[in-house]
Every structure is written in C-alpha cells, then in structure tokens.
Amino acid sequence: MINQLISSAENKIKLAENKNLLDVSAIRRHFLFPERGRIVTNNAASTQPPKELLNLYTDLSKDYENVHRGQSNASRYITNLFEESYNIITKFINAPDRRNIVITRNTTEAINTVMYSLLTQFRDGDNIVTTFMEHNSNYVPWYGLCKEILPKFGIKVECRLARFQPQTGELDLTHLKSLVDSRTKIICCIGASNFLGTKIHLHLVKEIADYSGYLQPNGECRSLLLVDGAQLIPGTFTDFHTLNVDYLCFSFHKMLAPFGIGVLCAKQHLLETSLPFLYGGDMIAEGDVSPDYVGYNSLPWKYAAGTPNILGTIISAQALRLLLDLALNPDEQKYFLTTNEFNIQTVEGAMNRISSHIKMLTEKAMYILSRIKGITIYGPKNVNRRTGLISFNVAGCNPFEIAEELNKAGVESRAGCHCATLAHKYLKLDPPASCRLSFYFYNTIDEAEFAAETVNKIVNSKNRIDISLNTNENTLNNGLTK
Numbered sequence: 001m002i003n004q005l006i007s008s009a010e011n012k013i014k015l016a017e018n019k020n021l022l023d024v025s026a027i028r029r030h031f032l033f034p035e036r037g038r039i040v041t042n043n044a045a046s047t048q049p050p051k052e053l054l055n056l057y058t059d060l061s062k063d064y065e066n067v068h069r070g071q072s073n074a075s076r077y078i079t080n081l082f083e084e085s086y087n088i089i090t091k092f093i094n095a096p097d098r099r100n101i102v103i104t105r106n107t108t109e110a111i112n113t114v115m116y117s118l119l120t121q122f123r124d125g126d127n128i129v130t131t132f133m134e135h136n137s138n139y140v141p142w143y144g145l146c147k148e149i150l151p152k153f154g155i156k157v158e159c160r161l162a163r164f165q166p167q168t169g170e171l172d173l174t175h176l177k178s179l180v181d182s183r184t185k186i187i188c189c190i191g192a193s194n195f196l197g198t199k200i201h202l203h204l205v206k207e208i209a210d211y212s213g214y215l216q217p218n219g220e221c222r223s224l225l226l227v228d229g230a231q232l233i234p235g236t237f238t239d240f241h242t243l244n245v246d247y248l249c250f251s252f253h254k255m256l257a258p259f260g261i262g263v264l265c266a267k268q269h270l271l272e273t274s275l276p277f278l279y280g281g282d283m284i285a286e287g288d289v290s291p292d293y294v295g296y297n298s299l300p301w302k303y304a305a306g307t308p309n310i311l312g313t314i315i316s317a318q319a320l321r322l323l324l325d326l327a328l329n330p331d332e333q334k335y336f337l338t339t340n341e342f343n344i345q346t347v348e349g350a351m352n353r354i355s356s357h358i359k360m361l362t363e364k365a366m367y368i369l370s371r372i373k374g375i376t377i378y379g380p381k382n383v384n385r386r387t388g389l390i391s392f393n394v395a396g397c398n399p400f401e402i403a404e405e406l407n408k409a410g411v412e413s414r415a416g417c418h419c420a421t422l423a424h425k426y427l428k429l430d431p432p433a434s435c436r437l438s439f440y441f442y443n444t445i446d447e448a449e450f451a452a453e454t455v456n457k458i459v460n461s462k463n464r465i466d467i468s469l470n471t472n473e474n475t476l477n478n479g480l481t482k
Helices: 002-019 024-028 051-061 073-092 107-117 140-153 173-179 202-210 268-273 310-328 344-369 399-408 421-426 445-481
Strands: 101-104 127-131 158-162 184-190 224-228 247-251 262-266 284-289 294-296 375-377 389-394 414-416 434-438
Touching (some): 073 101, 073 344, 101 107, 127 140, 127 173, 158 173, 310 344, 344 375, 344 389, 344 445, 389 445, 399 445, 434 445
Parallel strands (some): 127 158
Antiparallel strands (some): 247 262, 375 389, 414 434
C-alpha cells in the first residue's frame, strides 16, 4: 500500500514536470540561428530574435508614419499600435497602469533616467547604497552623480558599496543593512548578477529600504529602491505589484526583441513629481509653451521627449506576446499580433516553464564543468538561486583563450568582465575577467552538454601541451647540464 502511494506521488510529480516541459524543437523553428549551425550561449548579452519579429519590421513599414504627429490613417494606425505597446508591457509585468511605464533605449538609459530625475532632490549629507555585484550601468551613473555632478553644486553625497560573499556569490545583506541609514536616499540593486548568476532576495532588500527612516519629499520615511532587472526578467517571472519596488529597469534585447528598447517601470507618484530626463517633443503638453512657462505632458508621455523608436517599441511589445506563445504552445499563434487578452497568471505559467528549462540546462552544464580540474565556478551552487549563466575560470588558462577555442568549436560564449568590473576586482581576479556560458529557453540539453564538454576538452588539451612543453624543456636542460 505504501509503495503504491509512493508510486502514485512520483507519477503526479512527473506529470507536473511534464506540464512544465517546453517543446524546444518547435520553439527553434521560429529562429534563424539553428539553420546556421550556431550554438548560442551568450544570451546574457543578447538573445536571438524570432523570424516573426524580423518580418514584422517589413509589415509595419507599409504604414510607416510618425506617432502623435499627424491626422492620416497611417499615423492613427501606428499611433494606436504604439500606445497599445505600453499596455502590453504594463500587463506583462503587472504594473498598475501604462502611466508607470517609460520607454528608453536600454536598461542603462532607464537607470540614467532615474538618476537625472532625482538630481535636484539630493541634499548635502545624503548617501546612495549600491553593491559590488552591480553591472557598471547601475554603479557608474551613481558614481558620476556623487563624484562629478553634485560636487559642482556644493552638494556632498556619498556612494556606498555593499559586499557579497565570495564563496557563495550571495549579497551580504548584513553589510548592506549596516550601510543604510536615515540619509540613504536610494538603494540601487541588481535583480540578478550578470557575472555570478545570483538572484537577489529582493524582498529582504526592500525591507531594509523601508525601515531606513529617510524623509522623502512626499513625507514618506524610507529609502527608494531601484532594481536592475536586465538579467532577472528574461528568465524569471517578475511581478512589479508584488515586488513593490520604486523603479524596475530592463531591456528587450535580452528577451527576443531586436536592439534598441528598454523600460523603466516606476511608481506613478515618483514620475509625476520628478523632473523629466529629456526635454522637448512629446513631453510637452499640447500648445503649452510660452516665454514664461512650459507645461509638461501627462504620463507616460512626460518622459517621451522627441520622436521615439516607434517600430522598436511595437515589435518589443509583440515580443512579449510571442514569448507567451513560444512557451505555452509554439505551434499556435494565440497572443502574437492578436487582441487576445492575457493576465498575470498566463505570464507566470509561461515564465515558470522558461525558468524550469533554463535551470535544467544550467544544472547539466554545471555538473560537467565542475569535474574539470582547477576550475572555479562563480556564484551559487544551487541552480534555484541563479539564472542561466555560468561564469568560470580555470587555473593556468586565460579566459579569453578559452572563449576563442570555444568559438572555433562552434560555441558562442563571452570572456571579459561582462561589465561587472567591481565584482571581478572584488574577487582579486587578474586579469579581471572570466569566461561565461549563458543559456536561454531555445537552447537544447545537447547544446548545454556540448558547450561544457568542449570546455573540458580545451582545458585537457592545454594541459597536455603544457606537460609536453615542460618535458621538452627539462630534457633540453638536462642535455645542456651534461
């Protein structure tokens, strides 16, 4: 009886797991890169665009026109698609309203938008807390603010850096908490590291921010919290309402769309009370310009100065609809280019499937890599605590050489500091670089295995060459001695 119960429970688990399995073969038919024989494992930098999104550029060009700047049918049509894109993005991340959304060129510009919008709110003696784990884009703007911009106005603001644990790659929350005080205007933190792969416990960082005691202009006593979600959102279900952070930034080129569109999602009252980042064009209220006064447009257009990347915005929003189709049923076009509604439960189901697949790839690759002699894999050992990227170094091997050899074998990786310079230097890496494999939901288990096994072959081949060179050198030295 007990055995039957155990067997029944195991079958239920297997059924649940099968429900979460992606049809990767069907997914890959939507992309061009498999036809080239490419093994794409540099997805943390940028993902591959599906054929449908590339074709959409051509289709939209038939009615190519500007938005909010014409009475033609084409202008109205494109304007409607453009404005609907804001609604799609809003629903996908469960933001309250499209007035919470600012379209930017990328995550970097989104972070800079926050920095410049808060520029005049900093007071002498304030501080900003960020971490050693950050992408350069979530550190350098705050460095520039504290070291170069505010000092010109006689305002001293300190930028403080929280440590992480070298062995586990986890953020040191105790140290972070010790840096936050009643003069901490804002905490700026990654959602997931693009070097260590670590997913941050954002609810705990939020708790630290909420109890800082900093007096904000609207009377709230807490620190603001900005999350760089560039590495988090593409492979992890992310609910802006549940996170309850003040600012969330991400880029579409890391989740299927072509380059050029990023998003800042922010609490509405912050966007309403802050100054715009850029001035001119759509951010001006219609006809509200005079020698003595300029009126700003209502949200979300207050932060949409000039002619935007119209086609890029429409295509990026459709990338979210296509992502749902590919994850849930890649042979059916239920959401892409339709008006079919989806809710946050639909998004959660799709993203959980993607996340499960990426975990499987990461676990397989880490298992193979971990058997390589002299290797150091950075970040958490538990795949549940990390995204689908694996950064590593091998003793005696240059990470750039490993990446070059991987490329010769047909595996596309990345070597360098991955724009996480602070973290590489914090670990005292010399050079401050590592090799990185990063997977997305269109990668197969065979590709993950091949990439990891190829690293193993590269390292073994180099070790054999080194042994051979040392043997020859010893033979030569012995001969000279004789």
